[in-house]
Amino acid sequence: MIITTKLLSLTTLLVFSAIIYYQIRRQQQGAPLPWMRPIAGLAAIDEAVGRATEMGRPIHFSPGVGGIVDEEAGQVLAGLQFLSYLAEQAGRYNVQLIATMRNPVVYTMAEEIAKEGFARAGVPDAYTPETVRFISDAQMAYAAGVLGIFKREKPAANVMIGAWYAETMMLAEAASNAGAISIGGTARLFQIPYLVITCDYVLIGEEIYAGGAYLAKERVQLGSLMGQDWCKVICAVILAVGLITVTFGYTGFRSFIETWGK
Amino acid sequence: MGSKTIPGIIVTTTALVMIAEGYLNVDLFKTVGSEFRAWSIIIAAFALGLAAANLARFHLVRVAKRNSGWYHNLACLIAMFTLGITGIFRGPKAPTYDFLYTNVYSPLSVAVVALTIFFIATAALRAITARNAGATILLIAAVIIMLSNIPVGDAISPMIPKFAAWINKIPNMAGQRGILVTSAIGSIAFGLRVLLGLERTQFGAGGG
Amino acid sequence: MSFHDVISRIQHMDARVVRTIMLLAIVIPLANPLPVPLVVTANPQALYDFIEGLPVDSVVLMSNETSAGWRPNLHGTTVAVFAHLMRRGIRVVFNSFTPEGTMHSEQAINDVAVPMGKVYGVDYVHLGYRAGGEGAVAESLRDFHATFTTDYNGTPVEELPLMEQVRTGADLALCVLTSTGGYAGGGWVRQLVEPYGVPLAVNVTGTMAPSHYPYLDAGQIIALMNDTKGGAEYETLIGRPGLSLSIMGAQTFSHLLILLLLAISNVAYLSRKRGDQK
Numbered sequence: 001m002i003i004t005t006k007l008l009s010l011t012t013l014l015v016f017s018a019i020i021y022y023q024i025r026r027q028q029q030g031a032p033l034p035w036m037r038p039i040a041g042l043a044a045i046d047e048a049v050g051r052a053t054e055m056g057r058p059i060h061f062s063p064g065v066g067g068i069v070d071e072e073a074g075q076v077l078a079g080l081q082f083l084s085y086l087a088e089q090a091g092r093y094n095v096q097l098i099a100t101m102r103n104p105v106v107y108t109m110a111e112e113i114a115k116e117g118f119a120r121a122g123v124p125d126a127y128t129p130e131t132v133r134f135i136s137d138a139q140m141a142y143a144a145g146v147l148g149i150f151k152r153e154k155p156a157a158n159v160m161i162g163a164w165y166a167e168t169m170m171l172a173e174a175a176s177n178a179g180a181i182s183i184g185g186t187a188r189l190f191q192i193p194y195l196v197i198t199c200d201y202v203l204i205g206e207e208i209y210a211g212g213a214y215l216a217k218e219r220v221q222l223g224s225l226m227g228q229d230w231c232k233v234i235c236a237v238i239l240a241v242g243l244i245t246v247t248f249g250y251t252g253f254r255s256f257i258e259t260w261g262k
Numbered sequence: 263m264g265s266k267t268i269p270g271i272i273v274t275t276t277a278l279v280m281i282a283e284g285y286l287n288v289d290l291f292k293t294v295g296s297e298f299r300a301w302s303i304i305i306a307a308f309a310l311g312l313a314a315a316n317l318a319r320f321h322l323v324r325v326a327k328r329n330s331g332w333y334h335n336l337a338c339l340i341a342m343f344t345l346g347i348t349g350i351f352r353g354p355k356a357p358t359y360d361f362l363y364t365n366v367y368s369p370l371s372v373a374v375v376a377l378t379i380f381f382i383a384t385a386a387l388r389a390i391t392a393r394n395a396g397a398t399i400l401l402i403a404a405v406i407i408m409l410s411n412i413p414v415g416d417a418i419s420p421m422i423p424k425f426a427a428w429i430n431k432i433p434n435m436a437g438q439r440g441i442l443v444t445s446a447i448g449s450i451a452f453g454l455r456v457l458l459g460l461e462r463t464q465f466g467a468g469g470g
Numbered sequence: 471m472s473f474h475d476v477i478s479r480i481q482h483m484d485a486r487v488v489r490t491i492m493l494l495a496i497v498i499p500l501a502n503p504l505p506v507p508l509v510v511t512a513n514p515q516a517l518y519d520f521i522e523g524l525p526v527d528s529v530v531l532m533s534n535e536t537s538a539g540w541r542p543n544l545h546g547t548t549v550a551v552f553a554h555l556m557r558r559g560i561r562v563v564f565n566s567f568t569p570e571g572t573m574h575s576e577q578a579i580n581d582v583a584v585p586m587g588k589v590y591g592v593d594y595v596h597l598g599y600r601a602g603g604e605g606a607v608a609e610s611l612r613d614f615h616a617t618f619t620t621d622y623n624g625t626p627v628e629e630l631p632l633m634e635q636v637r638t639g640a641d642l643a644l645c646v647l648t649s650t651g652g653y654a655g656g657g658w659v660r661q662l663v664e665p666y667g668v669p670l671a672v673n674v675t676g677t678m679a680p681s682h683y684p685y686l687d688a689g690q691i692i693a694l695m696n697d698t699k700g701g702a703e704y705e706t707l708i709g710r711p712g713l714s715l716s717i718m719g720a721q722t723f724s725h726l727l728i729l730l731l732l733a734i735s736n737v738a739y740l741s742r743k744r745g746d747q748k
Contacts, residue, residue, distance in 0.1 A: 024455075074445075166651075379724060389735075
């Protein structure tokens with residue numbers, strides 16, 4: 001019944017799922033919050049809010065241009081956790097928040113998230129239809145729209161954490177030209193260099209998931225991250241064993257992995 | 263039953279069927295999985311229409327209320343309806359649609375993409391400096407790769423394209439493989455949370 | 471005025487001046503194309519050799535998952551590869567999973583197949599666009615006729631002679647994917663290469679190319695065409711100068727200008743650092 005050529009894949013899926021589920025359950029049952037190394041970009045979020053408050057200028061936020069039905073869904077959702085935090089902080093400190101969206105489904109989610117954030121700060125009326133803006137479904141039309149917002153509204157801070165594509169460079173640089181500090185983050189490897197050279201703070205790869213979960217103090221997310229870390233340890237051990245055995249001329253381990261289930 | 267329970271049940275059921283289709287040699291799962299994929303194509307097409315309707319509503323409201331910059335919204339609506347109506351009623355092969363796409367939409371899109379080079383130019387002058395070890399490595403790699411992307415690189419030295427190929431094949435690939443592994447693990451975790459009903463963000467729930 | 475002052479002044483010049491110089495570096499070579507000697511690298515050569523080795527009765531899928539803004543980067547490669555296939559008499563099926571990809575396919579057809587007098591439905595077919603991303607890719611490869619019931623022109627697929635021989639992904643000899651984002655090569659490796667064993671060549675932008683090297687190294691992609699340079703090399707191979715070669719002059723000068731700006735920036739930084747240390 002089981003497709004034998006996919007046995008390795010199925011085993012990996014089941015083992016990793018079990019590990020992740022175990023860690024989630026541990027967190028849900030009240031295990032201590034995991035230690036996370038300091039991430040400069042996370043501390044900078046509060047700095048960004050403070051800066052916007054002092055200057056009386058808005059904060060711009062975007063979760064990138066990905067959707068929630070593709071590979072980048074996790075990144076978009078991680079970005080939206082930052083929106084939740086920013087909305088609460090913006091409500092608390094009476095700062096204008098402008099959240100721009102490219103994907104229509106993400107836009108509807110962001111509206112709800114921002115409303116809840118303002119409600120948690122005790123100022124539900126601070127949310128206006130101008131808070132979350134759907135710009136365009138076309139990637140470059142979205143970028144052009146955001147460039148216009150930077151030019152006209154001159155945000156004090158630009159938080160762009162999520163799934164970023166080719167418009168990364170122009171948006172981050174335009175934010176810098178508008179006088180905003182930029183906090184960028186993505187797990188899309190080939191956009192990270194653009195964020196590194198144009199943003200003041202960068203969250204690289206997994207840091208966006210960790211940061212989003214930490215800001216939200218979401219135990220399920222934190223448990224999931226711990227489980228993922230253990231899975232990565234297992235992968236690293238397998239890689240190391242494979243590397244060492246092949247280097248010393250023993251190919252049995254590699255053959256075993258390659259032919260398992262075939 | 264909450265408003266998020268039924269969508270959660272649909273998501274969990276669909277996901278389990280698709281996983282079963284991938285790993286089990288059972289005709290029922292293959293048939294149902296194929297049907298779900300066909301439905302997803304139809305839903306995606308409706309989502310496009312929804313996006314267009316959302317866009318039209320958003321901009322119409324701003325024009326009606328004469329919000330600041332409402333003329334930009336009006337221009338967007340005119341462009342959207344012109345291209346949309348032409349394509350729907352005359353077809354994408356009609357000369358009018360072809361003209362609008364090839365001579366208006368396409369050059370405008372290319373122009374916006376091309377803006378990137380100007381931002382890269384100012385960033386190159388301002389931000390890309392060898393201020394620490396990591397930045398220096400980034401700078402050297404960027405220079406090598408840029409030279410390998412133009413014929414001048416081959417003319418300067420045959421080592422440049424070889425070194426560029428080495429950068430792509432060894433350190434780049436090591437990093438890419440790491441990212442592939444971690445993003446795959448992240449996808450497993452995300453899927454598990456969705457299956458178990460622990461991931462609520464896509465239903466609009468956010469925060470702690 | 472000291473050297474540091476001069477360099478610092480250049481570094482802090484108005485952004486509009488920098489952008490104007492960049493504009494000139496692009497526009498002048500475009501208006502006055504320079505011949506650019508190119509060395510053909512491994513990937514375009516690999517794709518060329520593979521197509522040369524294909525039997526004439528093969529069918530190749532060209533999937534354009536592009537958007538209008540990336541036309542200068544990728545369209546030259548699409549046209550060059552399509553021209554090569556048409557010259558060899560190999561039949562081609564176009565499809566797309568992005569709305570704008572269909573226009574790229576149509577432009578390639580008008581640039582190549584129409585002037586060559588190729589017959590639609592026999593030598594090539596354009597199936598059009600289907601929404602649904604990777605799910606739609608998987609479903610179309612399982613059954614082309616069920617997913618693309620009509621072609622781009624509205625003709626039932628059953629009436630097209632070429633499509634009588636193309637039912638599933640297994641009927642393809644090669645897939646050439648042109649992509650500007652999303653699942654890109656990885657998705658097609660999962661849905662085409664692994665289940666059906668069909669060779670895949672990928673034509674992507676410069677920023678996306680590095681992420682495809684793991685697949686190239688594992689043999690899951692047979693050739694990785696890198697942005698405009700890949701297209702320029704392929705046009706050189708088939709002796710058909712086109713869009714990519716015409717852009718290489720502008721690309722060369724703009725890259726050289728960026729390198730100059732990088733040099734100025736770093737010289738200024740080092741000069742300032744040395745001044746601070748003194």
